[in-house]
Amino acid sequence: MAFKEYPDREMLALSLADQIASQLAQQLRTGDTASLCVPGGTSPTPVFETLSGADIDWDRVTVFLGDERWVDGDHKRSNGRLLRRHLLRDRAAAANYIDLYTGTDTPDEAAPALAEAIRPHLPITVVLLGMGNDMHTASLFPGADRLAEGLASDAPLVLPIRAEGAEEPRITLTRPALADAMNVHVLIMGPEKREALERAKTLDPIQAPIRAFLDNATVHWAE
Numbered sequence: 001m002a003f004k005e006y007p008d009r010e011m012l013a014l015s016l017a018d019q020i021a022s023q024l025a026q027q028l029r030t031g032d033t034a035s036l037c038v039p040g041g042t043s044p045t046p047v048f049e050t051l052s053g054a055d056i057d058w059d060r061v062t063v064f065l066g067d068e069r070w071v072d073g074d075h076k077r078s079n080g081r082l083l084r085r086h087l088l089r090d091r092a093a094a095a096n097y098i099d100l101y102t103g104t105d106t107p108d109e110a111a112p113a114l115a116e117a118i119r120p121h122l123p124i125t126v127v128l129l130g131m132g133n134d135m136h137t138a139s140l141f142p143g144a145d146r147l148a149e150g151l152a153s154d155a156p157l158v159l160p161i162r163a164e165g166a167e168e169p170r171i172t173l174t175r176p177a178l179a180d181a182m183n184v185h186v187l188i189m190g191p192e193k194r195e196a197l198e199r200a201k202t203l204d205p206i207q208a209p210i211r212a213f214l215d216n217a218t219v220h221w222a223e
């Protein structure tokens, strides 16, 4: 694991967006396409806003979330809403977007088709992960009903999942797809998350799901 500490959140956002754009551009120099998997929640907005203006061939980049809350796309808790408002605009509006929320009653019905839509974009060029204070990442929550399945090396690519700590049913990408990305970044801010990260390093992924992704990750932190 590499750990990068920034003087403030603005510097973090500028630098991380620049690193992600460079890694996508590098992939586009050697290949026809690239893929970018991003988190929802509250932390990534400033990174998205900077990244959306990056001068890369966005029409060759496929963007998707690492997890989605099973709510309508215009719901305030929708991760897709965050993405459409803050990332898929400006130059990044040209990206190919795979929406994890399909409008079916449950995520269970949507999972197989979503897995087939995402599979051609593996290995993911860049994965950006967030982390909650409870050490969940994507929608891999401690205590979630299908966490062990989601962390297994033969996990299905996309998994419907429910957890007490999550307010609604979720859909999440699983360990193999996220951990085997070409570049893995974790974005955390504030002292509580720094402490949670330190704790996670000492625990098993079943207690601290973020632990499953740290070995090959660069963690970006600002106060």
Ligand SMILES: O=C1O[C@H](COP(=O)(O)O)[C@@H](O)[C@H](O)[C@H]1O
Residues within 6 Å of the ligand: 038, 039, 040, 041, 042, 043, 044, 067, 068, 069, 079, 129, 130, 131, 132, 133, 136, 137, 138, 139
């Ligand atoms: O529920 C979620 O939470 C995590 C962390 O979000 P944050 O608000 O603490 O930044 C996020 O990474 C995930 O995508 C989201 O669905």
